[in-house]
Amino acid sequence: MSRDFHWLPNIPNIRKMNAFKRDKKEDEDGSNQFQNLEKTTVLQEARTFNDTPVNPRKCAHILTKILYLLNQGEQLGTTEATETFFAMTKLFQSRDVVLRRLVYLGIKELSSIAEDVIIVTSSLTKDMTGKEDLYRAAAIRALCTITDGAMLAAIERYMKQAIVDRSAAVSSAALVSSLHLTTVSGDVARRWANEAQEALNSDNVMVQYHALGVLYQARKSDKHAVIKLVAKLMRSSPKSSYAACMLIRMACKLVEEVDEGSEFLEFIESCIRHKSEMVVYEAAHALVNLGRSGTREIASAVSVLQLFSGSPKPTLRFAAVRTLNKVAMSHPAAVIACNLDLENLITDSNRSIATLAITTLLKTGAESSVDRLMKQIATFVSEISDEFKVVVVQAIRALCQKFPRKHAVLMNFLAAMLRDEGGLEYKAAIVDTIIAVMEGNVEAKEAGLAHLCEFIEDCEHTSLAVRILHLLGQEGPTSKQPSRYIRFIYNRVILESASVRAAAVTALAHFAAACPALLPNILVLLSRCQLDFDDEVRDRATYYCTILQQNADPAILPLVQPPQLSIPSLERALRNYVRSPMDEEFDISQIPPAQAIEEPAQEVLATVKPQQPRLTREENFMEKLLQVPELSAIIHDSILFKSSTVFELTESETEYNVKCIKHCFSDYLILQFDCLNTLSDQFLEDVRVTVDNQDIYTIVCEVPCVRLPYNELGSTYTVLKFPEDIQSTIITLPTTLRFIAHDCDPSTGIPDAEQGYGDEYTLEDLEITVRDQVRGTGSRNVDFSSSWENAATRGFVTTEQIFGLGANVTTLEEAIQSLVMFLGLEPVERSDRIKSGARQHTLLLTGVFRGGKEVLARAKLVLTNHVTMQFTVRSQDLEVAELMISSVG
Template identity: 55%
Template sequence: ALLFLHPIIVNLNMDSKADMKREKKDEESGGNPYAKLDVTAVLQECRAFNETPINARKCSIILTKLFHLVQQGDNIGRTEATEAFFGVTKLWQSKDATLRRLVYLAVKVLSTISDDVIIVTSSLTKDMTGKEDAYRAPAIRALCLITDAAMLQTIERYMKQAIVDRNPAVSSAALVSSIHLMKKAGDVVRRWANEVQEAASAEGHMVQLHALALLYQIRSNDRLAVNKLVQKFAKGGMRSPFALCYLIRIAKQLIEEDDQADSAFFQFIDSCLRHKSEMVVYEAASAIVSLPNTSPSELAPAISVLQLFCSSPKPALRFAAVRTLNKVSVKHPQAVTSCNVDLEKLITDSNRSIATLAITTLLKTGAESSVERLMKQISSFVSEISDEFKIVVVEAIRALIARYPRKHTVMLPFLANMLRNDGGFEYKREIVDTLIAIVEENPDARLAGLAQLCEFIEDCEHPALATKVLHLLGREAPKTANPHAYIRFVYNRVILETTQVRAAAVSALAKIGAQCPQLRPSIEGLLKNCLLDSEDEVRDRATFYLSVLDMAPAIVNSLVLDTLQSSPAALERAAAEYVENEEAHSNKFDLKSVPVCSAPVAKKAKTLLAEEVAPAKEKKTAANATAAAAERLSQIEGLTAGLGPLFKSTLPIPLTDNVNEYTVQCSKHIFANHVILEFEVKNTLNDQLLEQVNVSLEDAEGEWKALRQRPIARLPYGEPSSIFVLLPFPQSGAVQGVLGATLNFKVKDVDPSTGEPESDDTYDDSYVLEEVELCVSDSVQPLGKASFGPAWNALEEEDTVEETFSLANVSSIHEAIKKVCGLLGLAPCERSDIVPEGRNRHVVMMSGVFRGGHEVLAKANVAIDPNDNSIGLNLLIRCSESIIAEILATAIV
C-alpha cells in the first residue's frame, strides 16, 4: 500500500510586515534562521509554556524551534523531553487555532522520546469528538499515534464515527490513522470494514483513495477477497482519480502474480486509457507497458497514449511520457519506433531532462545511420544535465552498442570524454561498468577499451573503481597480443596509490604472470619489490603469490586465477566448530565440508544485452535463501543434528494456488547425505483452527523414505508455519524423484471475529498437494570460474562423460543454453552464455560444485540444423568422481 503523508500547514500570524520582509530576505540570501539553535537554550525557552496568560505567538515560535531540532536529529534527553511535553499540555488552555494545531504536532513529535504521553488521551478524545472541525482531524492523527492495542478499543466507537464523517478532512484522518494502526492492532481495525466500505463511496476524492487503501490492507492476506475488491470497484467505477490510480496498481500486481494477461483486470486497466483524467490515463499506460509478457497488440493503445502526451503543452506530461517510453524501448524497441517523429521534436525541448530522455530513447530505437547525429546533439548539452540523466545516457549507449557493435569507435571516445569530466561516484561507476562490458563482450573493442581504462586509473579518485579496473586488467590483459604493455599501468598503482589499490594491483600482476609464462620472471621481480611495502596486506599478497607461481599449473590455477569458493561466514563457523571439537583434531580440516558460495565469486559487470539493462525489482535469490535457511534451521532443536553444514537451499515452490483454502509452498534444504523438505502452510479460512498438521509423502519407486518429521501443533488463521520432513538420499545414488504429498490435519471451528474455538470438537481432514520434484540441480551449487580453460585441462580426460541430445520445445540457441544450465544447476563461465546474433553454433562453458565439495565442469556445444531447424546438444562433463558426471548427464531428458 502507498504511504500517505499529510503535512500540517502551519500559518503563523506575524505581528508586523517588517518581520515577514526580514524572513523573506533571509530566505532569499540562503540563510537559515534556525541554523545555530542550541538544544539547551530552546528547552529553557519551553518554560514559557507555563506562563499566564499564554503568549500564543511566542509559544508557536518556540515549538517551531523544537520541531527543527528533533527533525535535525539533535539528541534530547528523555527527562528534558518529558518536561517539555508537560509544558505543551498546558497550551490546551489557549484558544489560538494555529497554536492548537502546533500542539497536536508536538504530541506526535515528542511521543517517542518522552514519558507519560498517555495523559493527553482524554484531551485528544474530547477534541476528536468536539464541534470544531479544524481540531478534529489533527486530534485523530495524534491520538492514534500514541494509542496502543489495549487502549484502541476504548475509542473504537469514535473511530467508526469519524471514518464515515461528512467532513472529508476528518474522514481522511481517521482512515490514514487506521492504516498505521493495522501494524499495532490489525484485528481491531478489521472490524471496521463496513464503515470503511461506506467511506469508499464518499464524495471526497482523497477519502475514496484512503478508504480503498485501508480496504486493501484489511484484505491483503486473503487473495480471493482482494480479487473481489478490484472487481467490485472496477465495475462500479470510482469518481476519485487518485483512487483509480491506486486501483490500477493493485490490478497490475494481481496480473503480475498470476500472469493473467487476458483477465478482466487487464481489461479494466485498458479501459482506463479512455478516462477523462490525464493522471489515470498515464497510470494505466504505465501499468500496461510494465507488465511482463505483454503482446504488441496489447502495448499499442498504451504507446499511442504516451505518444499523444509527448506533444502536450504541459512539461510534466511530456517528461512522464518520454521517461516511460525510454524504459519501454529497452524491452520493446519496435513498439516505440512509431513515436520517433514525436521524439525528434523533443530533442530541442527547453527542458534538458526531456531532451536527454528523448535522445537516449532514439538511440535505443533509431537506425544505425542516425547514431552520429544524435551523439553530436547530446554532446552539445551533456555537461549541463545532472548526473542522474547522464547515467541514463550511459545506459542508452550500452544498449546501442549491444545492437550495433561496430559503433564502438564512436562511443568509446564519447565515454572517455564523459569519464574525464567532473561527476559523482555513481556516474563514474556507470561509465566504468559500461567500458568493462564493452571490453569483455566485444573483442574488436578490447584494446581501445583497455587503453581508456588505463588512462582513467592514472588519475582516479575512487579506490573502488581503480580496484575494479585492475581486476579487469588481470583477467583481460593476457588475452591481448602485447600483455606486457599493461604491466606498467598496473605497477604504477603499487607505487602511487592507497593500500586497497596497491593490494589489488599485486593480485592483477600475479594473474598476468599465471597466464603468461614468458612474463613470469619479470613479474616475480616486481612482486619482490612489494615485499618491502609498509602495509601487511600488500606484503602478504606478494609473499603468497611469489611462492605459488612456481608450483604446478593446476595449483596456480586454483589459488591465483580462481579465488576461494567457500562462503566466508560458513568458513568461519566451520573453523570455530573444528577448534571446539577435540575429537575432530585427529583429522585434517577438510575445506570440502564448508558450504560454497551460492553466487559466482567474481561479480559480473553489467551486461550489454538490452533486455538486462532495464531496472528490475530486487528479488529473492538462492544465495539469500541459503543464508537465511542456515540460520533458521540451526535454531530448531534436534532438526539438523549430525547432518553437517547446509549445502544449498532452494527458493519456495508453490504446491497450491494462491486462492485455495490452504496455501502450501515447499523449500528444499540440501545437506551432504540428506534433504529437508520445508512445507510452509498458511490457513486462509478465518472460521477454522488447524491442529496436528503434517505431510505424508509417497514415492512410487520406493527409494525415498522419511526418517522423521516435525509437524505443526496449531495453525490459526493467517499465520504461516512450517512442517519439516527429513529424507536421506537413497543408497542407490539416485538424486531425482517425484513424491506425492498430502496435507493431513484436524479441524476445529472457531469464531471468525475473535478466533476463539466454539467447542473442543475436532474432525480429521486432508488436502492433496502438487507433487514434490527432486532434481539433479538441487544437488549442484552454480559457481562461475574466472578462468575455465586451465581448470578444464587440470581434470583428466578419463573422467569425461559425453552425451548427445536433440532438444525439443526449444526455439533458439539462447533458450537452449538457459535450459541446459537450469537442468544441470551449473553457472556459465567467462560470459559464454552470450550468443552473438546470427550464430548457428555456440559453445557454453559451465561450472559448479556437487554436494560433498566435488567440482564439476561442463562444455555444451549447441547447434541448429539448417535443414529442419532442430537444435542438437553435445555435452561434455568432467568431474574427479566419474559417477557424479554420469548423474549430471541424466538431468537432460
C-alpha cells in the same frame, strides 16, 4: 495514502498571522535564522513555556526552533523530550491559533520519545470535539499519534463522529488517522467501515479519497469483498480524481489476482477517456505495467502518452516520456509510433525530459540513427544531473546489446563520460556498462580495458579502482598484449591508498601466474611491495612471491586465483575441523562458493548508501534450517552444499499450495515443503508431506508444521539419507500432503470443534536429479586446459560417449543451454558463448559433486542435420563420472 493531508483554512484574525511575518531586512538577507541553533540553548529557552501569562509570540518562536531541530535530525534524550513535552502542555492555556497549531505539531514529534504523553489526552479530546474548527483537525492527528490499544476504546466514539463530520478538514484528518491507527489495532478500519462508507459519499475530493482508502484497508483480507467494492464503484464512478486513481490501482491488483479479470481491465481502459488528466495518466500507466495487458491495451495507452508528450504542461510531458521510456524496454515496437514526437522533445528546455526522450529513442531507433543520437546527447549531457546521466548510461548499455557493431562509438562516448565530473553511482554505472559490453562482445575487450586503465589514473573512488584492478587481473593476461597493462597496475602501487595497493599486488600476481614470460619482471615488482608499510600489502606480496617462485608446479594458478568462498560456511567448517582429531587434511573443496546476489535492474539508480554485508542464498537457508531443533541435531556439523530452485508440487489455483526446495548436504537431502492453506473455512494441524522412499532413500526424520491457519505460510521438512549407490540417487518420488483439518468460522479463523479429522491431498511427483547434487566451482577464470591435462596425475578417471541430442535440440545454443541447465556444471573460459554461424563448438564445464568430488567435462558439439555431441567426463570418482554420462543418455 499514509501521508497527512493538511488543510489550510481561512483564518479570520489576520493580525495574528502578521505577527509571524519576517522583517524586511530578513527577507532581503535571505539567510536561515535557525542555521546556528544549539540544542542546549533552545531547551533552556523552552522554560519560557512555564511563564504566566503565556507570551504567544515568544513561545511560538521557541517552539518553532524545537521543531526545526527535530526535523533536521537532532536527537533528544528521553528526559529532555519529557521535560520539554510537559512544559509545552502549559501552552494550552493560550487561545492563540498559531501557537496552538504549533503545540499539536510538537506533540506529534515528541510523542514517540517522551514518557507519559497520555497526560494531554483530555486536552486534545476537548479540542477535537469543540466548536473551533481551526483546532479540531490538527487535534485529531495529534491525539491519534499518542493513542495506544488501551486508549482506543475511549476515543472510538469521537473518531466515528469526526469521520462523518460536516467539515471536510475534520473528516479527512479522522480518516487518515484511522489508517495510522491500524498499526495499533488491525481491526480499526473494519470497525469504522460504516462511517467510512458514509464519508465516501462526500462532495469533497480528499474526503472521498481517504474514505476509499479506509474501506480498502477494512476489506483487503477478503478478496470477494474487495471485488464487490470495486465493482460497485466502477458503476458509480467516484467524483474525486484521487479516488479514481486509487480505484484503478485496486482494479489492477484484482486483474493480476483474479482469473476472470476482464471486466476490471475494461474499466481501466475506459478510464483513458476520463476528463481528469491525472486519471487518464494513471490508467495509461497501469495498462503498460499490467502483465495481462495485450497489444491493443498497450497501443491505446501509448497513444494517450503520445498526446501527453506534446502537452504544454512540463509535468505531463515528463510523466509521458518517462513512462514511454519504461515501455520501450519491454515493448519497443509499440513506442516506435511516438519517435517523431520524442525527437521534438530532444530540444525541450527541461533537460530531464530531453534526456528521457533521447534514451527512449536509443531503445527504439535503428542502427543507422545511433551516431546522430549520440551527437545530440553530447550537446547537453554535461548539463543534466547524475540521476539522468545514469539513465543515459543504461540506455547505451541496452544499445550495445542490440547493436554490437556499434560498440566502438558507444565505448568512446562512455569513456568521455568517465572523464567528466560525477559522483560514485554515476561512475559506477559507466564502469558496469563497459564491463557488460566487454563480456557480451569479445571485440570490445581491448578497447574496454584501455578505457578503464585510463580511468583509474585519476579515479577518486577506492571501490571502483579495486574493482577495475580485479578485472584487469582476470582479463588482462588473456589479452593480445598483456604487458601493456603492467604499468597502469604498478602505478597504483606507488600512488594509491592501501586498499588499492593490495588489489594492485593481486592483479600483478595474476599476470605472473598466467603469463610465464612476464614472471621475472613481476617478481621484481612484487619484491619491492614486500617493503610496503601496510600489513595487507606486505602479506600479499610475500605470499605471491613465495608461490610464484614455484613456477614448475601446475597447480600454481588456483593458488594465485582462488575461488571466492562462502565465509560463513568456511568459518563453520574450520570450527568443526578444529574440534575433530584432525587426522586428515582440511578439504576446502567442500566449501560452497560465494554467489553474487543480483539486484533487479532499476531505471534510475538510487543514492549509494552503505549496506550491511548480505548472505548468499545457501547461507540464509542454513541459518533457517539450524533454527529448527530436529534439523540442527542432524546438520549442526555439516555444510550446506547446495539449495535447489523452488519446485511447485501443486497448481497455483488449488486449495492447498505446496512448494519444495531441496537442500543437499554431503550425506543428507533435506526437503523443505512450504505449504499455504487457501481455504478460509479450514484450519490445519500436524501438516506434513510424506515421501515414498521406494526402499532406496532412508527417511531419517519428518518435522511437521504444527498449525497452518488460512493464508499463512508454513514449512514442514523431510530428511532423507542418500543411498550408497550413487546411480540410485536419481529417482522420482511420489509425495502426499497429510494433515488434520478443522472446520472454522471464515471471519475469525476459530475452529468450530476441538476434534478435527484426518485428510490427505495427492501432490505432484518429486524428482531428484544430478543437478541437485552438483554445483559450480565459483571461479569464472579456471585454467581448464591445465586442469584437464594434469587430471591423470591427480588420480582422475575418464569416461566418454557420443550422443545425438534429439529432434528438440536444433541449434548449438539450445544444446549448450540444455546441457548446462540439466547437469548443473559451470561453463568456464566463456565457452558457453559461440560465434554467430558456427557449426561446431567445444563447451568446457567444471563443478563439484557432493562430498567434494571434482568434475571436469568437455562437450564437443557438431551441427549437421541435428546436434551430435562427444561428451567426456573426468572425475576423482568413477561412479560420479558414470553418473554424468548416464544422466545425459
